[in-house]
Amino acid sequence: MTMNAHVPATLSAGGQVMAIVPQTFEETMRVSRAVVASGLAPSALIGKKTGDDAAAAVAVCIMSGAELGLKPMVSLRSFTVINGKPALYGDGLINVVRQSGKVALLKTGHEMRDGQMVGYCHAKRNDTGEESRVEFTQAEAERAGLWDNRPTIRKKVWEDNKPIWKEGQPNDAPWYKYPQRMIAWRAAGYCLRELFGDVLGGIRDEFEARDIADADEMRDVTPVSESRPTPPKPPKPPAPPSAKTIDAEPAQDAQPAENEFDLGGYLEEIETALGSATDEASVEEIWTDFDAPATLESEGHADMIDAAFSIKERRLAQLHPMNGG
Template structure:
């Protein structure tokens, strides 16, 4: 017999995201996410309890600064070397959601047999427009391009990891090079044109490359594994004096360039800027991209741009922009 007191189901209700307004509310949402098992493993790692909830809360707050709802933030962010980064095309999505985009187009094209990624965008509020390209040649110089179908890597055998040759190459720059080269162009373009929106946030691939570079730089000579010494053939006499015969301004100065000190001085100088104009003047005086590339550190140009973007974002906040 049907129960006459069961209320009828109503349709047509509007779905509204739960957006916490205070830190306490954020922690409540974070604890619920952890308890439900929906917290991404890349975010919380081996953390449990309030430690895991704190990691989720920081992710939610990082996303809120970019205009993302809590659950969207959890799907969009990862943590690399202790820093938040956006998955895949997250940078593009954040910029589109800002309401400051007149148009944005990204992709790749073939030019003289070489792949060229591009991003063309325009701001709707200021009218600024930019088109940035990232070429296959640039990717090769940066050590990103990878055309090896098989590589040597660690695999599990007999419950232990061993190095093995001839393994399928699953690196993003081999499997998804069209998307990667377009995203790299987008990263440069959007961080320059929409620095106030992104606040220095990178996509996961750039963040991982920077983390790998930092890790290699942090290894002391005593800790760095020594490469096997191949047989050295006798060198022609001319090779012993070739650098000494060069003009002084053409001799190698790589050992004289201190990367850490340069980046530290750049960040300190940008922090002294009173407004965006003075920050731009400091940035131009340092000419970081050219200095880094000429000293063999092109892979750190993105780090310098991130410092500049953070300085701009901080100044805009301080000046009420």
């Protein structure tokens, strides 16, 4: 009798699916490195970071989510980063509150009222009995520069292996594609932050985080060179006098060397050029022409890249109300 040496192993059915939840920082970093290596790390979270820098950003996201009761992969889907700070997407905010066990009622949605869309969130706590209903209207969205009902816009597309600005492109902005969801989420953000502040632990939703970032940029409209001057460098000791320099003008009156990079002047040039932009598209064109991040890094001023971005974002914020529907 011949025995079959290749009998396939039996497969078990059933079982319970459980998430891998790291218990130590080392375990968190192991999970984070696997996420980065797999390409699942959100670009909004890691930006241009690579290796352990990217893994550290993922680890912080996982730990932030753990404090709110979220599993690691749920945290990665629920968080974004705005102006360097973690924030929850609209559905992530709702998910955290629902999982808290403190919700007696939570209902979000939208309705039409006098031809205008109105988003709402109605919630109630089961521990204190507190209840709240918050609405966010289409008129409020328009005033905030969020509402955009244009089916086509001007945006950058790739043609002949290069990016160009082109009219008549489909509008893929969330407020155009999903206005019902966006207006309901905005109402939910206001309602749940007020009613469940203890559950959210100070984590803001993406809408409030963007509002704060925009407000910070709008608060200071004076030129960067006046409002946020770069720290002065300590003066260099004067060179010993010589026959050629004894009768020269004082050193402080001398002009910068021809090849010396003028940081203040460069930032002022960017701000002046962006000041002439009339819409978001022209802002992007001017920003691309200056290539500020690469220029500042190559000139040894990488610490001022954020300042350059602030100039751009401030101009966009000034134009933002003009871009509404």
